[in-house]
Amino acid sequence: MKNLFRVVLTGLLLALFVQPASAQRRVTVSGYMIDASSGEPLLSAAVLEPATRQGAVTNSFGYYSLTLPAGEHTLAYSYMGYNTVEMTLKLERDTVLDVRLTPVPTELTGAVVTATHSEIGVRGTQMSAIEVPVAQIKNIPAIGGEVDLLKALQLLPGVQSGTEGSAGLYIRGGGPDENLLLLDGVPLYNVNHMMGFFSVFDADAIKNVTLYKGSFPARFGSRLSGVVDVRLKDGNDQEFHWGFSVGLLAAKINMEGPIVKGKTTFNLSLRRTYYDVFTAPVLALISARQTGMGTTAGYYFYDLSGKLTHKFSNHDKLYVSLYSGDDDVYARIRESDDNSYMQKKDDGTYTHSTDRSLTRMNLGWKWGNVVTAARWNHIFSPQLFMNTTVNYTRYRHRLTIGMEEQREEMEGTKPGTSDLYYAADTLNADLGYNSLISDISVGADFEYKPSPEHDIRFGADYIFHTFKPSVTTISMKAGYTDGVETLSQKQDTTFGDTNLLTREAALYAEDNWSLTDWFKFNLGLRWSHYHTSAKNYNSIEPRLSLRLLVSNDLSFKASYSEMSQYLHLLSNSNLSLPTDLWVPVTDRIAPMRSRQGAAGLFYTRGQFDFSIEGYYKTMDNVVEYRDGASFLGSTAGWEDKVAMGYGWSYGVEFLVQKKSGNTTGWLGYTWAKTMRRFDREGNVINFGEPFPAKYDRRHDLSLVVNHKINQKIDLSGTFVFGSGVCGSLAMQNVLAPYYDENEGFTYPSGTPYFERRNNYRMPPYHRLDLGINFHKQLRKGGERIFNISIYNTYNHQNPFLVYDSYKTEYRSDPTDGSVSVTSRKVLKQLSIFPIMPSFSWSYKF
Amino acid sequence: MKRLSRLFILLFTVVGLASCSKEIKFNGDESESKLVIYSVARAGEPLQVEVSHSAFFLKSGPIENYIGALKPDEGSVKLFVNGSMVPYVLVRREPQPDITDLPDAPLFYESTYVPAEGDRLRLVISFPGFDEASAETQVPYCTELTVNSVTPRAVNDEYTGLYHYYDLTLTINRGSDPSCYYGIRPYLHFEYTYAEFTASEYYSWNLESDDFLFQGNGSMTDQLSQLLSNDDVSMLFANTKIPSSSYTFRGSFMGYDIDLMRAEGATANYFLVFTTMNRDLYYYRTSHATASNSSSFSIFSEATSIYSNVKGGYGCFCAASSKKIALGL
Known part of the structure; x- marks a missing residue:
């Protein structure tokens, strides 16, 4: 590890300080590339000198910088979906040039998965990454008329969904908690609405989305498996x-x-x-x-x-972002009862009795995020760009249950009197369960482009984490009176109300280095530090990706990256719920670490792009609930409920896409395997034997097609197929006696027997979605879009949960008409989303 | 917490109204029933083996019908001690008192061989229609536990007059076998006579200790204990947790006030059962307790595998030795 660190560091220093020998004076042309109609900066747009094939791409703020020898140059400014602008410039000094590109009419706005700019695609060093144009997301059939970013990402190879109702991204064997979801650079911790039916991302507010499945640039860290970079x-x-x-x-x-x-x-x-x-x-x-x-x-x-x-000026820009979102489930039940009756006593008189009761129950279940960020861009020089950020993010989940009961009993000789007997009691009980994670962070990122051969980035960030994983509050108040004596009791208890405060810091540097036209590599290094009250953790994370250009249409790429993660998401293996807990590493729970190697071929021919990638990834210190553990039922600390182990995942991903024409789309297929093993002393699950991860899905297929009939109508369809995910099912029943120290094995009782964790594979998942858009131009430049979508068109009941249950059958005997009742055990499947047609109207002015 | 879980069930019922449930065909391998063996070899006591068979979970019939396929005359039970086979005698079938409608009972086999500490034992059992099942275990070497003192202490709350705390000082010697585990559990043996009847009952309690021996696992020795909310756990710990060759520690339990019971005319005595067990019994003990406790939250709890060391079958063949130590109250 130390030798590797020295090699990487030496490489970076060479990149920074060794310049190609050249006697010619060099000048820099820089500026922003902007959408001419909206003024939106264009991210990852390309500027290229076709003669020399030297170029640059815009950064996350639309800024580009290209250093060339002084003299006359013809530059082409291009971006997918926009007209290319060519300019011939006589560059004698550093030049600031903002370029506006006009959108191309809609022929190319189909389902294009990968932009053909220079970093992602045949010529770029970046592999395992996909940039998803928002226009393409909007073309995918919409559930309830609501396009969804995460549903679109789940259609990409290497990205799997969980069970129906789970919107988490399972990327190359990693769970949803192993993905860094960034909204304008700020992490989000829970992005699910409505059990995963929707995500928090509103496609109308999004400008750009990039997904990284591996080969992570050094500027990204804190997660093992994926980065989703969303820009508003x-x-x-x-x-x-x-x-x-x-x-x-x-x-x-x-x-x-x-x-x-x-x-x-x-x-x-x-x-x-x-x-x-x-x-x-x-x-x-x-x-x-x-x-x-x-x-x-x-x-x-x-x-x-x-x-x-x-x-503020050509050199300074300020951005302030805000996001707030909540899910709220509520229920209020009010029940009252009032009984009055007369009773005859032995002496012939009557007594009147009254019983009254009032019960109120309130349920509130709320979860959501708040994110705020302020960013300042400053251009020090045409070659040096800086972005500083201060941001706050918070995810909170709260469950409250309140009950109020009042009962009153009266017995008397006359109605309404309490001459003989009176009693009343009240009970107020409130139960609350809260969980919270919040971050305050500051950071600075620099981009330095001294020459077309080098694209250097470096920076630092510091995060102040606050965790409150599990706080349970119980408040009870009971009272009783019989008209003579009054008793009352009150109890307030809180469990787990402890703030866990941790700090995280990171430094990184990377260089995208074009050694020759055919060989290019990205070399990076990230150092991260995590501080808890009891322990400090340090991590060195090398990153390397390289590209060998076999021809203009074919390239070979390979990458290696190490990642560390200092947070865990505790999730029940049967369900994914908003009650899943974010917890930090502690002195007992170590950081997770992954190592991933990948290699692949990338080929483009005509309107089609092809890619095939293989990967192998190991993950250490992954966390899962122990046998029998649950977030309910016990006030024990979460650290005692989990065990640490390791996992490994490998697979092959295949993608073919058509980028232009009236019919566009892609076909993605993944074969993958993901396993876990927990065999360390004190951290044993499944008795130390390997078992498949709950989202181990052997086959995953996605087909997306968009077809433009004319300017007014376009069709879209998606088909997905995936092998069943895993669950634990007791397939045998045994007599398992209880062991008593005094008696030995005794009193056997029937017990379901689980041979191992995740021993059962649910039925496969498949679904067809269809959609049609009707466009109409309104007066004064507006547009109306009427959308009809069908989710799960052939109404396949996809499994959400599989469980065993009893089925009662009645058989009548024709001879004597008697009915016999038998009960047999059956396997049942719970499905959530049947065929769901929907429609929506959208108006734009 | 129970209310909370009921509310979750209610919420999922609401979700269920918008969803659908259907019977599906089992899409896995329908595994055949296997022999189920339970036996604990205790040093100084004849070896007993209980044999039954498992039932595929979707088979028709009540859950208890997973014993009837075994006919005593058709099976074979072989016991090997340190590599040599020893004879077994006496096959009997006993009804289980708590399962009144059980048509059959597990087969009980008993051997005249009395295991000794250190014996390596191997069971091989075969019945027509089932794969042969075998299991191995080794009888652990016992260690010594001494009760140095017992001090009753009043319970100052609503349980006053019914319960007492009993504070113990104990000394344990570290055993020679590092893979052993120990269990300590207080019992109350209670006998009383009413009219012509004499009742004899046992009550057991939880022993707790905050001493250094159990550091890192909270106040209960076994971190698993923190998951459990019932009292079905004795103090369990590994031999490797004993910090010195002879270690003195404190423990306490809350049990019935023995003086009160004796004043009522009963015969009552407290004793500790100190068990030296091998790893197989420890794993079985803890996994069974976990499975029992988590079943009430089944959908929200992780599945629990009950430990099995039987090849070709299920169950547990394990070994232990127990001593009863009178507390002298």
Whole structure:
């Protein structure tokens, strides 16, 4: 490891300080590449000198920098979906040149998965990465009319979904917690709405999405398996635009525009479901009429995102972003009972008795994120760009249950009197369960481009983490009175109310180095440090990726990366719920670490791009719940509920895509295997034997097709197929006696027997979604889009949960008409989402 | 917590209204029933072996019908001690008192051979229609536990007058076998006579200790214990946890006030059962307790595998030795 560190460090220093020998004066052309119609910076757009094939790409803020020898140059500025701009420039000094590109009419806005800029694709060093144009996401059939970013990413090879209802990304054998989900550079901890039906990302507010499955650049860290880098729109700097859409499940509104033209812009989006607005009062009415109970229940979620951008000068820009979103499940039950009756006593008199009771139950279940970020861009020189960030992110989950019971009994000779007997008791009980994780972080990232051969990045960040994994509060108050004596008791208890404070720091440096036209590599190093109250952890993470250009159309790439992660998500292997807990490493729970090697071939021919990649990944110190453990039922600390072990995953990913024409799309296939083993002393699961991870899915196939019939109608369809995920099922019943120290084996009882964890594979998952969009141009430049979608078109019942249950059968005997009742055990499958047609209207002005 | 779990069940029921449930065909390998063996070899006591068979979970019939396929005359049970086979005698079938409608009972085999400490034992059992099952175990060497003192202490709450704390000082010697585990459990033996009847009952309690011996696992010795909320666990710890060759530590348990019981005319005596067990019994003991306790939260709990060291079958063949140490109260 030390030798590797020295090699990497030497390589970086050479890259930084060794310049190719040249007597010619060099000048730099730099600036922003911008969408001419909206003023949005274009990310990963390319500037290229075709004659020499020297070029650069824009960074995450649309800024480019290209250093060339002084003299006359013809440069081509290009970006997928935009007209290429060619300019002949006489460069005698450093030149700032902002370039505006105009969008191409919609022929190329189909399902293009990979942009052909120089870092991702045949010529780039970056492998295992895919840039997903937002326009393509919007073309994928929408559930309830709501396009979803994560559902689109799940259609890519190497990315798997969990069970139905799980929106987490399972990337190359890693769980959802091993992915870094960034919204404008700020991490999000839970991105699921409505059991995974939707994610928190509103496609209308997003400008760009890049997914990294491996070969991670050194600027990314803190997670093992994946990075999803989502960038929000800045807002149109010339004109005010707004739009709204209404679907079966949700409505949203989006506004963007200049506050000061060319200088200050804003972008604001709000989305909310309205299912509860209609169902809650209806449910209350039905409940009152049929049962006499007052019951109301509902569910909704909302997302609010906003961004403010201000340009101080050509060298300084400020961005302020905000996101807030919550899911809220609520139920309120009110039940009352009032009985009055007369009883005849032995002496012939009557006594009147009254029993009254009132019960109120409240349930509240809420989870959500708040994210705020402020970023400042400063250009020190044409070759040196800086971005500094201060941000705050918080994920909170809260479950509250409240109950109030009042009972009153009276017995007297006259109605309403309590001459003989009176008693009343009350009970108030409140149970709360809270979980929270929040970060405050500061960071600085630098990009230095001294020559076309080198693209150097370096930076640092510091994160202040606060964890409150599991806080349970119980409050009870009981009272009793019989008119003579009054008793009351009160108890307030809180478990686990402890803030876990940790710190995380990182330094990194990387260089994307074009050694020759055919050989290019990215060499990086990241050092991270994690501080807990009891222990400090350090990690050196080398990163390497290289590209050998076999021909203009064919390249071979390979990569190696090491990653460390200092957080864990504790998740029940049967279900994925918002109650899954984020916990930090401690002195007992060590950081996770992964090593991943990958290699692949990339080929382009005509309108088609092909790629095939193989990978092997090991993961150390992965965490899972021990046998029998649950987040419920015990006040024991979470550290005692989990065990640490290791895992490994390997697979092959195949992708073919068509990028242009009226019909576009892609076909992705993955074969993969993911295993776990927990055999360390004190951390034994499954008795130390290997077992498949719960999301080990051997085959995964995705087909996405978009077809443009004409300017007014386009069709889309997706088909997915995946092998079943794993679960634990007791396939045998045995007599398992209880062991008593005094008696030995005694009193055997029937017990379900699990041979090993995750021994059962659920039925395969497959689904077909179809969609059609009708476009209509409105007066004054507006547009209306009417969308019809069908989710799960042939109504295949995909498994969410498999369990055993008893089925009662009745058989009648024809001879005597008797009915015999038998009970047999059956295997049952719970499915959540049947065929779901939906429609929506969207208006843009 | 129970209310919380019921509410989760309610929520999932609501989800269920928007979802559907259907019977599906089992898509795995329908594994055949296997022989199930349970036996604990105790030094100084004849070896008993209980044999039954498993049942595929979807087979028709009540769960208890997984014994009837075994006919005593058709099976073969062989016991090997240190490599040599020893004879077994006496096959009997006893009904289980707690399973009143059980048509059959597990087969009990008993050998005249009395295991000794250090014996390596191997069982090989075969019945028509089942794969041959075999298991191996070794009888552990015992170590010494001494009760130095027992001090009753009043319980100052609503249990006053019914329960007492009993504080113990114990000394344990580290055993020669590093793979051994130990269990300590207090029992109360209680006999009383009413009219013509004499009742004899045992009650057991949890022994707890905060001493250095158990550091790192909280106040209970076995970290598994922290997952359990019932009282079905004795103090369990590994031989390797004993920090010195002879270690003195404190423990306490809360049990019935023995003086009160004697005042009522009963015969009551406290004793400790000190068990030296091998790893097989320890794994079985703890995994069975985990499985029993987690079943009430089944959908939210991780599945628990009950330990088995039987090749070709299920069950546990393990070894232990126990001593009863009177507390002299």
